Amino acid sequence: MDIAELIDALDREGRLLADAAQQAGPDAQVPTCPDWRVRDLLAHVGMVHRWVTRILTEGLTEMVRPQPGQEPEDTDLTPWFRDGHGALVKALNEADPEGRYFTILPTSHSPLAFWARRQAHETAIHRVDAESALGKDLSPVAPAFAADGLGELLTGFHATERSKVRTETPRTLRLRATDAEVVWTVRLSDAPPRAEAGDAGDADCELSGSAEELYLTLWNRLPMARLRATGDTSLAELWRERSGF
Structure with missing residues (x-):
């Protein structure tokens, strides 16, 4: 899949995740991650999205660790997640395709392609977690x-x-x-x-x-x-x- 397709997938999956989390509520248990409730899920993915946004917007080439504990109280958690997700989509769309960025795994792709792919799948898998917490049928995943x-x-x-x-x-x-x-x-x-x-x-x-x-x-x-x-x-x-x- 090309970068644009992966960013589109990230955009879609993040919206589905937020919608499911909002319906389930922050205290709902996440069956696919038994130690988590929905607030933990949103805090984790929101933190990761902001971390990758920083890597891209600051052009970081060396390891910088994510910063946990930045999430707000439950009532503001889903809007906070949506803001971070939107910022990541924007950062990926605006990043230099030839730019050098830190990646967490060795890759034969460009760093931008790596992050578009990683975040699309990170978000998709956790979208499944959010929908599992809601107890609804899972949104389909396209074969490609x-x-x-x-x-x-x-x-x-x-x-x-x-x-x-x-x-x-x-x-x-x-x-x-x-x-x-x-x-x-x-x-x-x-x-x-x-x-x-x-x-x-x-x-x-x-x-x-x-x-x-x-x-x-x-x-x-x-x-x-x-x-x-x-x-x-x-x-x-x-x-x-x-x-x-």
């Missing part, structure tokens, strides 16, 4: 956006030392979307997972479902039972138990 997010998860977060999805005996997990031409082969070992696009050789376990189901399940927002599993299903359980960040 879900496929992009699945790729980011596998080649970004789980390619780093932070990933705990590891096995003493090397195993191979296949992920296959049923509504898009998306297949990933994920090689598991005692090192971080190595994901490669395509159907690369035999797999010990295959998980299949729509791109949306794969995206949200591998981000632990849907139960693993939503996917069809064949082969050694213990690898599905391994992912569920160890893939959280």
Whole structure:
């Protein structure tokens, strides 16, 4: 997906998140993040949005930490979130496409493309949290956006030392979307997972479902039972138990 498409997705997902949070109320529990209530969700995402806005508008190239604890009281929390979300969309639209900015992961994309992608998916996953707190049906995720997010998860977060999805005996997990031409082969070992696009050789376990189901399940927002599993299903359980960040 290109930068403009990702910014559009961020804009849409942030609005949906705010709407769901406002309807649920700040004290509502978030089933997908059991330790959180909606106020915690808004505080977290609002903080991240403001942090990335600062990186872009100040042209920061070195690490600067987010600043928690800046959120207002409950009555002003959703408007505060909306303001920060709008500022981030504006900052991404106005940032220099060739600019050098700090990023939290190594990337082959431009820093601006990295942040447009990261914030679109950060906000989409937490929008699911807000809608889960509301108890309503989840807003749909377009296959192309879900496929992009699945790729980011596998080649970004789980390619780093932070990933705990590891096995003493090397195993191979296949992920296959049923509504898009998306297949990933994920090689598991005692090192971080190595994901490669395509159907690369035999797999010990295959998980299949729509791109949306794969995206949200591998981000632990849907139960693993939503996917069809064949082969050694213990690898599905391994992912569920160890893939959280």
